Amino acid sequence: MSLAHAILGWLNVEPMTGYDLNQVIEISTQHFWSTSQSQIYRTLSKIESRGWVAKEVIMQADRPPRKVYHITEAGQSELESWIVTFHKPLPPRIPWLIQVFFAGQVSDEAIVSVLEKKLANLRQRLQKISASRAISASQFDEDEDPRDVFYWMLTIDYGETNLQAQIDWIGRTLEKIKSREYEKLNLAALKGSPGEQDKNHV
Numbered sequence: 001m002s003l004a005h006a007i008l009g010w011l012n013v014e015p016m017t018g019y020d021l022n023q024v025i026e027i028s029t030q031h032f033w034s035t036s037q038s039q040i041y042r043t044l045s046k047i048e049s050r051g052w053v054a055k056e057v058i059m060q061a062d063r064p065p066r067k068v069y070h071i072t073e074a075g076q077s078e079l080e081s082w083i084v085t086f087h088k089p090l091p092p093r094i095p096w097l098i099q100v101f102f103a104g105q106v107s108d109e110a111i112v113s114v115l116e117k118k119l120a121n122l123r124q125r126l127q128k129i130s131a132s133r134a135i136s137a138s139q140f141d142e143d144e145d146p147r148d149v150f151y152w153m154l155t156i157d158y159g160e161t162n163l164q165a166q167i168d169w170i171g172r173t174l175e176k177i178k179s180r181e182y183e184k185l186n187l188a189a190l191k192g193s194p195g196e197q198d199k200n201h202v
Helices: 003-011 018-026 037-049 073-083 095-101 108-139 146-178 187-191 194-200
Strands: 053-058 066-071
Touching: 003 018, 003 037, 003 053, 003 066, 003 073, 018 037, 018 066, 037 053, 066 073, 095 108, 108 146
Parallel strands: none
Antiparallel strands: 053 066
16 A cells, blocks of 8 residues: 555545644554654655645744645546556565464463563554544544445454454464463374375375
């Protein structure tokens, strides 16, 4: 995903300042695309130079000028093209699974400690996403397009489902480690698994 396109998406909803964009991203897409205020301003400058947005400077008597960004026709065209194009996902890189992969080289207690901390972190993130559902709902105007809201809420469903799956997996994994399930592992049976047998018959 591109931050530029996330910004275009929000500006296609309504004109906003860089500060407004940071606030709305914080309560909407932060669980799958994090950013910072400085990144938003840098990206706004880039897409303005490409003609995708136009800046309106509003003078204020006792405060600095307010810079409001509007999406242009070129920006709308770019956004629509990006949304309907399949983008090949980046190869997965999950550091804590590398830790699990090589956990046979450390004590059970050590890897259990790591996984319990990861579990606590995931539960905190799940609570935050679930809370964002209510926060997002409170931001919707009565005349909001239900179809837009439907798709926005799907991303929250994804975040909750993804985190819950990780929580469940780590929970089961901790039980297996604590019960020393590796002592029951039958290597001969693994070698004779259906997948391995299929390979032998190719």
